[in-house]
Amino acid sequence: MLNPPPMAWELARSDPCEIDPTPIVIAAQLRYAGARFSFRGGVKLMQPGPDAVGIRGVMPPYNQPEPLSAEAHGQLTLKRIDRPFAFMGKLHLSPLSIGEFGFATSSFPIIFLGDSKAPAAVMGARTEENVFITPDGELDPEVYVPTFVRQYPFVFANDPANDRLVVCIDRQAPMLGVGGEVPLFENGQPTQYTQNAIEMLKEVERQRRMTLEFVRVMQDLDLFETKTITFQPTDDKGATSGEPQKVAEFFQVSEKKLNELSTDAYLRLRDRGAIPAIYAHLLSQMHWSKIINRVIRRAMAAQPAAAQMN
Structure with a gap:
């Protein structure tokens, strides 16, 4: 069974993000419904779906999010790493x-999850297994990177x-350290x-608001x-063996409902x-x-x- 994406997480921390007195902040007008991190009672991330889908716990890849500041991170650099x-x-x-739908459709299924109908790219059918990353950490060079x-x-x-x-970084990111190139x-x-990087985050916010509006309109028209x-x-001869196994359950746009829309709704x-x-x-469902x-x-x-190890 395909689990919902870990789009929300909560980390119990003794050093919550607000202790940093001078983080890099962005004007509040970019904020929209649906928090990313919350500074009340820990740290939460919702990224970048319209709202939470009920999954809590440490979310990869962000393991130690901290507000970015010159005081705390003035010596940090981006270093070149393998994989x-x-x-x-x-x-x-x-x-x-x-x-991103147009780019992602060439690589993997695009689905909608949870009550929020949060869009997600499917990169594996088993929890914590990305089939586009080899066991030794190499990325399929032909896959779209969200x-x-x-x-x-x-x-x-x-x-x-x-x-x-607030602009944050993952302090445990493998590409961050002292003595790097950038x-x-x-x-x-x-x-x-x-x-x-900050400009990119601003664009992510703008795209997120557009996604919220897209999902809202789709829900208003009852298209899911x-x-x-x-x-x-x-079996090894190609014959049916056992019962069908459920791989995933999610929301999809109904072609029937789409084709039955009134002219005004379609426009x-x-x-x-x-x-x-x-x-x-x-198209991505293929x-x-x-x-x-x-x-x-x-x-x-x-x-x-595994057999060789035994």
């Missing part, structure tokens, strides 16, 4: 924004008490690299239906730019066989290795 996307190995689902991944180790945090957004600060000020993906096991979707995203989502086949191949490859 820079290895941290994706435990991301079997990635939050996705509407602006913005959620590309923004790492940066992320926005919401500080509701002060009505602001500094985060120079003379106490963010470098061009850090400024570019429940979809179940199953897999039929076979409402068209004028909001939703039609291309809808068809990208529907990738389920690719996901399942990769899971099977990985499991088969692991069997000889």
Whole structure:
């Protein structure tokens, strides 16, 4: 069974983010419904779905989020590492924004999850297993890399008490350290690299608001239906073996409901730019066989290795 993506997490910490007196903050007008980090009673991240889907716990890849500041991180640098996307190995689902649907449809299924109908890219059929990352941490060079991944180790945090957004980093990110090639600060000020990262976070916020509106319109028009993906096991001769196995259950746009829309409702979707995203989502469902086949191949490859160890 495909679990919902870990789009919300809570970390119990003795040193909550608000202890840093001078974090980098962003104007509150970029804030929208649905917190990223919450500074009340711990740390929460919701990234980048419209709201939580009920999953709590440590969410990869952010393990130690801290507000970015020159005082705390003035000596940090970005360093070149082998297999820079290895941290994706435990991301079997990635939050996705509407602006990414066209790119993502070439790589993996796009689905909607939870009461919020949060869009997500499916990168594996088993929890904490990304079939596009090899066991030794190499990324499939042909797969689309979601913005959620590309923004790492940066992320926005919401500080509701002060009505602001705070730029955070994952202090445990493997590409951060001292003595690397690209500094985060120079003379106490963010470098061009850090400024570019902040601009990217702002664009993520804008895309997130567009995604919220897209989902709201789809819900208003009652276009979602429940979809179940199953897999039929076979024996070595290709004959059916056992009962079908449920791989995933999620929400999908109903083609029947879409085709039955009134002209006015269809034009409402068209004028909001939703039609291309809808068809990208529907077209992406063809990738389920690719996901399942990769899971099977990985499991088969692991069997000889386990046998050799025994």
